[in-house]
Amino acid sequence: MxxxxxxxxxxxxxxxxxxxxxxxxxxxxxxxxxxxxxxxxxxxxxxxxxxxxxxxxxxxxxxxxxxxxxxxxxxxxxxxxxxxxxxxxxxxxxxxxxxxxxxxxxxxxxxxxxxxxxxxxxxxxxxxxxxxxxxxxxxxxxxxxxxxxxxxxxxxxxxxxxxxxxLNGLTLPSILFILGICIAVIWVLKTYYWQRNVITTTNEFINNLTHELKTPVFSIGLATKILEESALKDQKPILSMIRQQVKRLSVHIDKVLELGNLESSNNVLKLEKIDFRPYLLKLCEEFATLVEIEEVHFTYTLQQGCFIINAEEFHLENSINNILDNAKKYSVQPIITLNAYSFKNQFIIEISDNGKGVSEEEKKKIFLKYYRVNDKEVQTVKGYGLGLSYVKKVIEKHKGKVLMESKKGKGTKISLIIPLGNE
Structure with missing residues (x-):
């Protein structure tokens, strides 16, 4: 920086x-x-x-x-x-x-x-x-x-x-314009670095806070697990609900920490040349098992062969999981498909759903941090507007790009495009 x-x-x-x-x-x-x-x-x-x-x-x-x-x-x-x-x-x-x-x-x-x-x-x-x-x-x-x-x-x-x-008609305006440019640029730089300091301080505060939250969350989860072993039958559903919410809170804390690290100057992604197909296959199988009891229709197709890319599998898997989770949450009777293939030296993952879709105006803002679609039905689904912002950051760190195709009421297709690392 x-x-x-x-x-x-x-x-x-x-x-x-x-x-x-x-x-x-x-x-x-x-x-x-x-x-x-x-x-x-x-x-x-x-x-x-x-x-x-x-x-x-x-x-x-x-x-x-x-x-x-x-x-x-x-x-x-x-x-x-x-x-x-x-x-x-x-x-x-x-x-x-x-x-x-x-x-x-x-x-x-x-x-x-x-x-x-x-x-x-x-x-x-x-x-x-x-x-x-x-x-x-x-x-x-x-x-x-x-x-x-x-x-x-x-x-x-x-x-x-x-x-x-x-020559005052030339010299005086020239001097005034140069001074105006200097003042404007200095003001912009001052404002920019002031905002950067505010953002840095805010991120440090959020990171410190979320780190502090991880300890009590872990303790609550551990205590709940111990109580479940000796709990009465009518108490177990309550303890199960507590563990579920603790797990959900832990996921949100991790997401905030990951996004904060990605936005900082810290090089948290260490890219290595890997064949991502086995990781993606395992991810799809786990998601299919998870949504089977939730009446979600999920299909996936992976092109045969290797998907050799420079990647950090943990964050890339999290990004794909974020998109799949959104497709599930924002559809009434979800029909989700995932296609992965290579084309013109690029690795492409396409995830489609039959959800509410977003308007052209909202597509420009959907990847902004904390932004959520202004729709009453969408607002009933809990969230913080961090998922897609995190996805975009991760894919950009992989030197790739995220494309969205969506129409209001006709579903959404998100494409993750990452350069192949065959060279």
Whole structure:
């Protein structure tokens, strides 16, 4: 069980890491696409700005005067002219960026190629900011005015953060879905192992309790046998009834213990290669003798030859007895047949009866532990819903399977299919 648990946990973490790697690759692709889109938009911005500043107009004239520190046409000081040009140019660039879908923070520097003329934006980034620059070479009025190349350099900081903000439609849901998967899987694992602990504790309690019950049951049976030897004639039927019920209780205790052991990790079945035909023949003969006085019509047919299988005869015999006993208990005038044969490297035992049968819906649950058919007539027969669950566990331990064919009111056929061990 521990090995399986570790495998499941390993698969979960490998899947989670794989999902995270795939999401990371998608994120990288998204960032690259966002960067390409940004560069394309910035190319449009550069073209718009260059064209807007190409001709002589109020803005270019103001910028030129600020760069030359010329106040001939202004009543304000040179500082005021320069401040005005900074803000007007900043608003102009902002408008062009927003029109092209770029709404991140920026600064700019306007300067000649030899930096003899220089104008900065009102806002400046810190020196330690992650800054990327995009130069725009201006044409027209300003370069002619200064007879030098004039460059408008745009600066953006932390562009990766800007790109990620544009990818929130992908990144945020991905992170939320991964967290959701983690929470769901952890909750399922926690619930599963909690239930396993509860089941283990319950089985341990039932096993301990049934072990404790075996001693007083044995003592009662022994005391009843001793009393029978000296009992009066009218007392013997009562003592016989006590012994019968004690024997019945002992069978139920053994069944609970066997089922609990099969469900635990204990390897209670030690399979050996045997010819099961003699065991099955003896079982059929004993059952025929047992039901002869109960007006049960029982017939059996065993194919000639050997039935070599890997089996543990005690539990396999108990499983067959369980099915025969059910066929007897749940039929009014039981007609039971048992056929055993080998076919296509499989050993098959078919047990048919003329009982009440079960519905299609009930067939899905009939092999569950503690489940009993919801029928008033069936409920009058004493039982705990352990027999067929025990049968299925035993056959599965033999690497076989149990099949049921049944129709309501038309009887039931149960087939036990176990691989032959001739190899």
């Amino acid at each position: 521990l090995k399986k648990r570790n495998i499941y946990i390993a698969i979960f973490f490998v899947s989670l890491i794989g999902l995270a790697v795939i999401q990371y690759q998608y994120l990288r692709i998204g960032l690259n696409l966002a960067k390409l889109q940004f560069n394309a938009k910035l190319g449009n911005v550069s073209s718009d700005i260059a064209q807007g500043l190409e001709a002589e107009n109020q803005l270019t004239f103001l910028i030129g005067s600020a760069l030359k520190e010329d106040t001939t046409y202004f009543t304000n000081s040179i500082d005021s002219v320069q401040d005005a040009s900074r803000y007007f140019l900043n608003d102009y660039i902002t408008e062009k960026l927003v029109n092209n879908g770029i709404d991140t923070d920026f600064t700019y520097t306007l300067h000649s190629k030899d930096s003899s003329f220089y104008l900065q934006s009102p806002k400046r980034f810190e020196l330690d900011d992650n800054i990327e620059s995009y130069p725009i070479e201006l044409i027209g009025y300003l370069p002619k005015e200064f007879e030098k190349k004039v460059v408008l350099e745009l600066q953006f900081k932390n562009l990766n953060s800007f790109f990620l903000s544009k």
